[in-house]
Amino acid sequence: MSEQRFPFRRLPDDICLKVLKTTDYCEMAGYSLVSKKAHSMVKSLRVPITRGKILVASSMEIRLITNDLREIDFNFKVPENDGEMTSLNDLPVRVDVSMKKNLTDWRGDKHLYVINQSFDEPSEKDIMYAENVLRVFLPLVETVQLNCVTLRKHFFVQHIGMANLKRLDLKSDHNVKFDDLLTLNVEKLIINKAKNISLRDLNRFFKLWMKGSFPKLKFLYVKEKTRTIPDWNVLLKGLKAKEEEKEMEELEEDEEEEEEEPYVDTERKFKIKNCRGVWAELTIDHYLNHKCLVSLYIFNS
Amino acid sequence: MSSTEQGTSSAAPAEPTTAPESAAAPEVPESFYYVHGKDKVVHKVSAGALQHSALIHGMISNLGYTEEQAKANPFPFENIDGDILQMVVDWCNQHKGKPTPPEDTNLPKQKEKLFDLVLAVNYLEIKELLTYCCKQVAMMVKGKSPEEIREIWMIPTDAEDEAAEKEAKKRAGKEAAGETAAAAGDAK
Known part of the structure; x- marks a missing residue:
């Protein structure tokens, strides 16, 4: 080890930086842990x-x-x-x-x-x-x-x-x-x-959003396990949500493609509006493997 | 070593012992220049080899020496050890007119001289050789842990750094006080 000793810090700063640039990221990171000065030198390299x-x-x-x-x-x-x-x-x-x-x-x-x-x-x-x-x-x-x-x-x-x-x-x-x-x-x-x-909690959350809370929120997604088919009325209570109609053509195409295993579409989409006139799309879904998801996508105001 | 002469002094360099390499190219005779380090041993180097050094190349192009003038006035590099300059000259001769490969193994791997070599190469502004030297320094710590890196590169700890800084401040303060005292003495 003693044969390999090299007075690195006695080199001019620009040469030190040049050497450090030549090292692998691993050695560079290792060197940064050696001392505060070493750390600031590595920091100045601005490695992305x-x-x-x-x-x-x-x-x-x-x-x-x-x-x-x-x-x-x-x-x-x-x-x-x-x-x-x-x-x-x-x-x-x-x-x-x-x-x-x-x-x-x-x-x-x-x-x-x-x-x-x-x-x-x-x-x-x-x-x-x-x-x-x-x-x-x-x-x-x-x-x-x-x-x-x-x-x-x-x-x-x-x-x-x-x-x-x-x-x-x-x-x-x-x-x-x-x-x-x-x-x-x-x-x-x-x-x-x-x-x-719970769905009641989410209902409370959406009501607060409608009253003007969470002005920064753009997207909410909650997925949870459930053993029963969720009662969506609990979630939608008091939200004045308007259900969106599904496009029939798309559904027909899907049915043709998957004839062997009929696809049960459980997804429902609603639109809700808050006091500022901002619209949001509320999507609810329930999977057969006992999972339900609720998402809220807020449109740009 | 072929194009190097072991001269005695910078004032009167001896004749080169070997024939000039430009003999094979009869059209344009190659010009030669002379350099010496701390040990005053004069090395004869072709202009082509000196192209690698931005410092010497700049000096040559500005001076416009003739062969005789160049022989009479070797470039003095008093801050470079003779053996280090020899290494640099050898490397420049080996890579004369050739692009430097990314992995250059021609340079001797003498760790104890690497530090002086890096400083010399940096001073002479030989970009390719400096890159290679930096790689050599970097290779010393390849795969090492931070503690091993500290040992190999002789990195002081934070406490040692702070102590050195304090000492440097003290010294600077003393020097400043000495200077003001001397200035006051002169004024009297």
Whole structure:
């Protein structure tokens, strides 16, 4: 090792940058973790990151996808005897940086994905990790995807509710109350595998929209499992929704194509209007495999 | 080494030991220039080879030396070690009139001299060789962890950086105080 020592920092700054540009992204990222000066030097290179992903598992992992679709992994090793972490500065006791050449998934066009890969109930430590990551990155991103991430009681309202997001994608509404969603200031809200949101809640949401709430909202999509055929009257109660007529020609064509398995079209579309005169298309559907979905697409005012 | 002469002084360079390479091209005789480093050993280099160095090329085109004048006035590069200059001259001769391949293995991989070589090449503005040297430096940390990178590239820690900065500030303060004292003394 001693034979290979090279006084890199004694080189002129422009040469240092030239050398860094020659290194692979993996070494570049590794060098940025060496010191504050090294970090600012790498930052000045302005390497474009298209996507990134933060994994909260037994150790924290951050994956960055560069423009040439190469993936850089940062694996943050937290000390075993002192797992308490109050800020991201506490994280890197040891950092492993590796690079993969295949494409997988995080933050580039300002997307943040927080994914809980564990099937077990997350521990207090896991929840804290996830919240720390969100606290740091929420002010910087436009799109957030929470995949089975459990958050503490007031975190959602205090932090995600305050963030100015373009899109919030909840892969489940785990530990998120519907009242919490009412505080959101997002353009697109997508909830998959909703468990705690009832049709009555959605009816309340749409009534609030009609009264002028959620002026930023452009799209809402909620998908949930149901064992019974949903009573859409509960959802549509008091919305003064006008049902759209389906185009018969399209339906006939579909029937001709699928003669063996008759397609049961359960999708219904309605139009609702809010107090500002903005129209929205409300789509409701019920699948045979016991899933129902409700979406609201708001037309440009 | 063929086009290099081991001269004794910059004032009176000896005759080159080998025949000029331009002998094979009778139409336009190739002109030669002479350079020396810190050790005063004079190296004979063809104008074609010197094309690689933007610095020397600029000097040549501005000076318009004749063969005799060039011999009498070798370009002095006092800030470059003799062996490093030798390496550079050899590389320029090997790549005379040829495009540089992306992976160049002709340059000796002497790590201890790489630092001086990078500085010399940067000073002489040999773009292709500088790119190659930068690749060599970058290769030193290929596949290494941040801690290994710190060790190989001798990167100081944040604490060491801060201490060095404080020291530099102190020194600058002392120097400034010394200068003002000297100026006050002169005024008296």
